[in-house]
Amino acid sequence: MKRRDMILVVSLKLFNEEGEANLTAVDIANELDISPGNLYYHFKGKEELVAELYKQFETGIVALLQGANDAGDTLEEQWLHLYVVLEYIYLYRFFFRNTTDLLQKYPAIDGHFRRLLEQQYQSIRAMLHNLLEEGVLASNCSEEIRIDELADNMMLIYTYWFEFQNLRKRQLNQHKFIQGAILQIMTLLAPYMGDMQRQFTEECNALYQRDKQD
Amino acid sequence: MKRRDMILVVSLKLFNEEGEANLTAVDIANELDISPGNLYYHFKGKEELVAELYKQFETGIVALLQGANDAGDTLEEQWLHLYVVLEYIYLYRFFFRNTTDLLQKYPAIDGHFRRLLEQQYQSIRAMLHNLLEEGVLASNCSEEIRIDELADNMMLIYTYWFEFQNLRKRQLNQHKFIQGAILQIMTLLAPYMGDMQRQFTEECNALYQRDKQD
DNA sequence: GTCTATATAGGGATAGAC
DNA sequence: GTCTATCCCTATATAGAC
DSSP: OOHHHHHHHHHHHHHHHHOGGGOOHHHHHHHHTSOHHHHHHHSSSHHHHHHHHHHHHHHHHHHHHHHHHHSOOOHHHHHHHHHHHHHHHHHTGGGGSSHHHHHHHOHHHHHHHHHHHHHHHHHHHHHHHHHHHTTSSOOSSSSOOOHHHHHHHHHHHHHHHHHHHHHHHOOOOHHHHHHHHHHHHHHHHGGGSOHHHHHHHHHHHHHHHHHTOO | OOHHHHHHHHHHHHHHHHOGGGOOHHHHHHHHTSOHHHHHHHSSSHHHHHHHHHHHHHHHHHHHHHHHHHSOOOHHHHHHHHHHHHHHHHHTGGGGSSHHHHHHHOHHHHHHHHHHHHHHHHHHHHHHHHHHHTTSBOOSSSSOOOHHHHHHHHHHHHHHHHHHHHHHHOOOOHHHHHHHHHHHHHHHHGGGBOHHHHHHHHHHHHHHHHHTOO
């Protein structure tokens, strides 16, 4: 493994664990047992490091969103898509911790990150519209379903669920993180599902939970 | 107005606008047209300043939660309570921006803030239970209502709605902030309400929006 | 109470030897 | 590619005059 890649891997690990703002170039160099000067040889500074990690993240997520649009609209496929997106977010979760200050500090990333969130939002809206048209979701009363607000709420879960859990219970492994996020989304959509679909999603979730048991 | 109070007022304003981490003692002194040395005479540093502001915030919120428990359980009263809590959160919104790092930086506040969130969560759960018992909320299918997850979602809105909006649309005045948050919470609970209650809440909201029109 | 001046510390960044 | 040494800048905090 090239040193440059090594630096990226270790930085991602440290950023996720302690937060980007709490780490100096020296800290990262220490963890790698190299000198700070050496680190600066590979990356001009933390800025370039973060930019590179963001590029990785964006590339991956955009591919996932693309895949979701291309994929069919069955409940199963949409369900699976939720898992992989959440896994990816977990992998780069430091971007979702103190996001405001992070983007303020690195304006180069700011616009890209906001555009990505917008894409994700539109992708969720499209998915909900599809599920609605196919009758998977249905209003249970005289009122229309508020797709936009439901999509907002799902974005809220995507974006802040991890930080929220840390704020309340401290630390959370990938499995617990995804488990909780999925349960939130299920609770959000359950009232619009018939008994059959709801049972199906519960089973999907139970299956996933069993597979991932530590 | 005493200088000490003046410092608190101006600090709160700046913290809300630019974020606590982005302001130095010198910045605050400049805004007040006093010298940094003078600021340090009144407060040992930013830490003491933030601690004092947090004390104000906690005192206010605890009083509101207490009031909610004492008040009746009609939908109107609970509705009004939402507004005042959200107004208070908006007033001290810098605590809800980059919260993780803020609490890490000031351990003295950390425990208190977490306890406060827990109280708020329990207060919401109690409210939902009451509304359920009185038949204001009711499940529309064979499944029980997931109170805990709904309460989690409401907490998510309380805690991150403002930061989320800033992340997507930049800037938001108090009115727009509360309007959006309320709409989210309404969307969350609407499926469990009958047509009558839902119309009532819509009217409450319309009334509030008109009153607060700029 | 308020000011000016200054000491101190930490992180970011580069130069130059190896 | 990698290291050591060093410089610069910024923020915190204090000392002492007014």
